[in-house]
Amino acid sequence: MADAVRQxxxxxxxxxxxxxxxxxxxxxxxxxxxxxxAFYRVSDFLKSEHFYESIHAQIYAVAGDMIRxxxxxxxxxxxxxxxxxEKIGDITVTQYLARLAAEATTIIxxxxxxxxxxxxxxxxxxxxxxxxxxNIAYDAPVDMPPRQQIEDAERRLFDLAETGRxxxxxxxxxxxxxxxxxxxxxxxxRDGGLSGMATGLQAxxxxxxxxxxSDLVVLAGRPAMGKTALATNIAFNIANEYRGDINxxxxxxxxxxxxxxxxxxxxxxxxxxxxxxxEQTEVSSSKIRRGEITETDFEKLSFCAQEMQKIPLFIDQxxxxxxxxxxxxxxxxxxxxxxxxxxxxxxxxxxxxxxxxSNRVQEITEITTGLKALAKELQIPIIAxxxxxxxxxxxxxxxxxxxxxxxxxxIEQDADVVLFVYREEYYLERMxxxxxxxxxxxxxxxxxxxxxxxxxIIAKQRHGPTGSAKLAFQGQFTRFSDxxxxxxxxxxxx
Numbered sequence: 080m081a082d083a084v085r086q087x088x089x090x091x092x093x094x095x096x097x098x099x100x101x102x103x104x105x106x107x108x109x110x111x112x113x114x115x116x117a118f119y120r121v122s123d124f125l126k127s128e129h130f131y132e133s134i135h136a137q138i139y140a141v142a143g144d145m146i147r148x149x150x151x152x153x154x155x156x157x158x159x160x161x162x163x164x165e166k167i168g169d170i171t172v173t174q175y176l177a178r179l180a181a182e183a184t185t186i187i188x189x190x191x192x193x194x195x196x197x198x199x200x201x202x203x204x205x206x207x208x209x210x211x212x213x214n215i216a217y218d219a220p221v222d223m224p225p226r227q228q229i230e231d232a233e234r235r236l237f238d239l240a241e242t243g244r245x246x247x248x249x250x251x252x253x254x255x256x257x258x259x260x261x262x263x264x265x266x267x268x269r270d271g272g273l274s275g276m277a278t279g280l281q282a283x284x285x286x287x288x289x290x291x292x293s294d295l296v297v298l299a300g301r302p303a304m305g306k307t308a309l310a311t312n313i314a315f316n317i318a319n320e321y322r323g324d325i326n327x328x329x330x331x332x333x334x335x336x337x338x339x340x341x342x343x344x345x346x347x348x349x350x351x352x353x354x355x356x357x358e359q360t361e362v363s364s365s366k367i368r369r370g371e372i373t374e375t376d377f378e379k380l381s382f383c384a385q386e387m388q389k390i391p392l393f394i395d396q397x398x399x400x401x402x403x404x405x406x407x408x409x410x411x412x413x414x415x416x417x418x419x420x421x422x423x424x425x426x427x428x429x430x431x432x433x434x435x436x437s438n439r440v441q442e443i444t445e446i447t448t449g450l451k452a453l454a455k456e457l458q459i460p461i462i463a464x465x466x467x468x469x470x471x472x473x474x475x476x477x478x479x480x481x482x483x484x485x486x487x488x489x490i491e492q493d494a495d496v497v498l499f500v501y502r503e504e505y506y507l508e509r510m511x512x513x514x515x516x517x518x519x520x521x522x523x524x525x526x527x528x529x530x531x532x533x534x535x536i537i538a539k540q541r542h543g544p545t546g547s548a549k550l551a552f553q554g555q556f557t558r559f560s561d562x563x564x565x566x567x568x569x570x571x572x573x
Contacts, residue, residue, distance in 0.1 A: 499536040503529040
């Protein structure tokens, strides 16, 4: 009761004003009206809607339009575009413009004023998001479950966190040259000399220059070709090489390797961990599952497990996740821990929104379009695994083609890179003729050539050539590695 009486006696305590700074807005506008160059110091991040006072928003918008049109913006030229009859306190708009210019300070602090205005606008947006969350939670529509509200709130918060950073617009050629040199410098300093993130497999990295930021890489193949094995190999290689630093804004920055987010829609986190630990210890995963391991094997597993505790590899094992849920969780991981590369196993196990579920082609299109947009939004490479159609099995040549991608042409269209995993050994094993026959001798020669080998076919690459990368494959450990050809082995001393 006492609080209510106090609020009645002091109306200012009955409500709180939204964060704002009228003086900073006036100082910036005054500097702009005296020297139009002040506008270019803030125009990259500051918009008219960031101003708290509506007349200030109008002045900024009109002045900005005139300056962009190479016209002079001052109190005299812009007054005709503003409501002359409007009063600001006891003075007219024309008088107010003259006062802003007269009291203007140097433009040196223009960017600081702009940042202050922008930061306060962000705080007001945070208040709006919070109020909307409360209001919707109290009176939610029937068709909006709580999970959807959480995803929407996360998306809005991430949008707030990411806006205000200048990434677009024209660059003069000198700036573009400097950025190209910076990219080359980073590649020179990075282990392996790649412009992108190294996969740990030189045969692939040499042809792709590593994984490039904002690229959607589709890794496809028929069952048993080793898609998941290759993905886990790459995930471990990147996470194991992680060497990070901290940006000026406190966010994590990878110097080598990276922080990996792995969405395993098919296997559990334990199964995935078993695969990775088998790859690294060279203890067969089937033996681990059956408990057929020796004391030495167990010591190797224990030591490897301790070492792997430190690597930044995060696994989400939610089955049937939607593209909206996946995007929300990826944003959260990037915000909380950092995120440099994301892997999804696999596209066909994801779900679209409710309105596309009746049409699988539309659903896959929504998923691949969403993944490409997410890669650009988070500025990370995304590796998405995909199944291939059965028509591969009906051909004599089993090597996959782009037309074999299942269910939607959008996978090929949206992907920046399409990789196919192909192991001829798998098919030859199932074609063994009668032993001792002439066909069997030919088969044995082909089998010896194909044994322990795999091929990663680069069927599409937006920024480089297509081709093929030869790899070694150890099936018992589900491990891919660089192939050492006999002619590259050191000479023997007999």
